[in-house]
Amino acid sequence: MFYEIQAKTHIRVPPALLKLQTKEAVLQQLIDTFEGYITQEIGFVVSITQVDKIGEGTIIAGDGAAYFDTEFKMLTFIPEMQELVVGKISDITNFGAFLSLGVTDGMIHVSQTMDDFISFSKAKTLAGKDSKKVLKVGDKCRARIIAISYKDISSPKIGLTMRQPQLGALRWVEEDQKKEKPKKEKKEKA
Numbered sequence: 001m002f003y004e005i006q007a008k009t010h011i012r013v014p015p016a017l018l019k020l021q022t023k024e025a026v027l028q029q030l031i032d033t034f035e036g037y038i039t040q041e042i043g044f045v046v047s048i049t050q051v052d053k054i055g056e057g058t059i060i061a062g063d064g065a066a067y068f069d070t071e072f073k074m075l076t077f078i079p080e081m082q083e084l085v086v087g088k089i090s091d092i093t094n095f096g097a098f099l100s101l102g103v104t105d106g107m108i109h110v111s112q113t114m115d116d117f118i119s120f121s122k123a124k125t126l127a128g129k130d131s132k133k134v135l136k137v138g139d140k141c142r143a144r145i146i147a148i149s150y151k152d153i154s155s156p157k158i159g160l161t162m163r164q165p166q167l168g169a170l171r172w173v174e175e176d177q178k179k180e181k182p183k184k185e186k187k188e189k190a
Helices: 022-035 172-190
Strands: 002-013 043-054 066-077 082-092 098-099 105-109 118-121 127-128 134-136 139-148 156-160
Touching: 002 022, 002 043, 022 043, 022 066, 082 105, 082 134, 105 139, 139 172
Parallel strands: 105 156
Antiparallel strands: 002 066, 043 066, 082 098, 082 139, 098 105, 118 127, 127 134, 139 156
16 A cells, blocks of 8 residues: 655755755755665655655764754555555566566465466466466556565565456456356346
């Protein structure tokens, strides 16, 4: 889920940025410091959206940089268990597929791609034996988050499934809905 978070920090603005207006210099340093930052508490920092307040600057002898107490807002992505996500398949391997969520990739183990016997082709596709469904790079998909690990904070792992109703490649979902529509109409007539 994406959130806009209000934050407060004591930011060091190096001498090279002091030629800019204070707000510009602080914003640039906040961007350099926090964009791409990842923690379990605030997730993936996507961008700094605005600087709300900048306190009086302090200079420490021998440093040359200015320090400012700063309040700002940032856009973050915090993956949540059972959350539905939509993305594009960025890669397919013999053990599963990777779904680009924009900020990061989630992994769909081959056993979680569909309810079928799956085969992998060297053309980077996964195909269902009975369903004849094919998953390929570039497919837009809907998945559910089923695992989140921050064991390696520089590269958190997100596990996904597409083995539930209304999940999978969006074209599969549309095909399933078309098949269900006549069944519903038939039941309503009866």
